[in-house]
Amino acid sequence: MTIKEPEYVYYHAGGKRGARPVLLGAAAKETFSSIPVVDVSGMFSKDIENRKKVAAEVGKACREVGFFYAKNHNVPEEVVGNTFEVVKNFFAMSHEDKMEIHIHKNPSIRGYEPLYETKMEGAGKGDMKEAFSFGDDPHEPEQNAPFKPGPDAPKRANAWPSAYPGFRPAMYDYFNRVKAFSQALMRIFALALDLPENFFDAAISFLMLGIRALHYPPQEKPNADDIGLGAHTDYDFFTLVQQENVAALQVLNANGIWIDAPPQPRTYVVNVGDFLSRITNNKFKSTVHRVLNKSGEERYSMPFFFSPNREAMLSVVPNCRDKGQIYEDINAGDYFMERLKAARWQHPSNNGKPAPLVQDMPTAQAITA
Ligand SMILES: O=C(O)CCC(=O)C(=O)O
Numbered sequence: 409m410t411i412k413e414p415e416y417v418y419y420h421a422g423g424k425r426g427a428r429p430v431l432l433g434a435a436a437k438e439t440f441s442s443i444p445v446v447d448v449s450g451m452f453s454k455d456i457e458n459r460k461k462v463a464a465e466v467g468k469a470c471r472e473v474g475f476f477y478a479k480n481h482n483v484p485e486e487v488v489g490n491t492f493e494v495v496k497n498f499f500a501m502s503h504e505d506k507m508e509i510h511i512h513k514n515p516s517i518r519g520y521e522p523l524y525e526t527k528m529e530g531a532g533k534g535d536m537k538e539a540f541s542f543g544d545d546p547h548e549p550e551q552n553a554p555f556k557p558g559p560d561a562p563k564r565a566n567a568w569p570s571a572y573p574g575f576r577p578a579m580y581d582y583f584n585r586v587k588a589f590s591q592a593l594m595r596i597f598a599l600a601l602d603l604p605e606n607f608f609d610a611a612i613s614f615l616m617l618g619i620r621a622l623h624y625p626p627q628e629k630p631n632a633d634d635i636g637l638g639a640h641t642d643y644d645f646f647t648l649v650q651q652e653n654v655a656a657l658q659v660l661n662a663n664g665i666w667i668d669a670p671p672q673p674r675t676y677v678v679n680v681g682d683f684l685s686r687i688t689n690n691k692f693k694s695t696v697h698r699v700l701n702k703s704g705e706e707r708y709s710m711p712f713f714f715s716p717n718r719e720a721m722l723s724v725v726p727n728c729r730d731k732g733q734i735y736e737d738i739n740a741g742d743y744f745m746e747r748l749k750a751a752r753w754q755h756p757s758n759n760g761k762p763a764p765l766v767q768d769m770p771t772a773q774a775i776t777a
């Protein structure tokens with residue numbers, strides 16, 4: 409009798425490479441097979457009971473799936489539509505105009521990132537996407553920073569394309585609206601953890617934020633040999649993804665099966681990131697996901713990455729310590745930069761050091777689940 413070896417899916421999670429067996433039939437575990445939808449309109453209610461109802465649903469989704477659709481958020485549809493228009497205009501510019509702000513010219517690793525510059529996971533050429541990123545920058549007046557950056561302030565500067573002056577105001581319109589929504593959502597996460605609503609407020613006064621506009625051309629091969637974005641988890645508290653109208657995002661369940669998370673009108677896809685998973689002793693799941701653009705069409709999406717203040721400590725919250733503490737306390741800003749540099753290891757600030765361990769892991773076959 410021959411015993412069939414299980415197939416594995418491979419990914420990067422928490423900055424480390426991992427593998428999961430594909431479990432079918434009798435071997436399959438209890439896990440999710442779709443992404444739950446949470447109507448979040450109650451989070452804007454004056455009545456705490458309504459906010460708690462939303463929090464209960466959010467908590468369930470975070471413990472069981474790590475992903476949910478937030479339906480009836482308060483970022484206007486016209487603003488989202490307009491943002492996608494300017495994002496498309498940006499990517500339609502000449503290569504030279506985009507390369508003016510290549511991320512390697514920027515100490516904060518922001519600006520334009522051409523096709524194939526990252527390789528989250530997989531054997532192919534790299535991630536088949538181009539991106540524009542910007543984030544927290546206390547020097548930019550649009551952000552109303554609660555402090556004036558001193559001369560010694562660490563450089564965190566965005567880079568804007570000089571060939572497209574209309575880009576910055578439109579992106580900031582979106583940034584400030586999604587930021588307001590995300591801060592309200594952080595209070596829901598606090599309630600979902602049975603903490604006071606304002607538990608995280610001191611740690612989120614000037615957040616590490618990032619918007620990453622993404623353009624995924626259609627893949628030539630419809631399988632994971634070509635991949636838009638390899639399988640990974642996010643290094644933040646949580647992510648709010650706006651997808652335009654092309655399905656490609658997939659979420660990995662406990663049986664190693666990819667579950668589709670197609671665009672749904674008037675929603676954000678919300679996912680727990682590694683920071684939130686860490687401070688909950690993994691009670692909230694930072695779930696592996698990837699982007700596979702099999703549609704034959706151009707795809708645009710905009711993740712918004714929400715992390716605490718740079719100075720904040722990531723420490724397991726009091727009522728998640730029942731089984732001891734899996735993780736030591738760590739400074740949020742240091743940890744963030746470590747992970748960012750590992751993902752963008754060719755950046756000059758790595759001083760020509762060889763690719764860090766994340767890229768250097770043993771071959772997939774050598775890893776067991
Ligand atoms: O494009 C998407 O839908 C998701 C992107 C993503 O997972 C990421 O940028 O971390």
Ligand SMILES: [Fe+2]
Nearest residue numbers: 640641642697
């Ligand atoms: Fe992601």
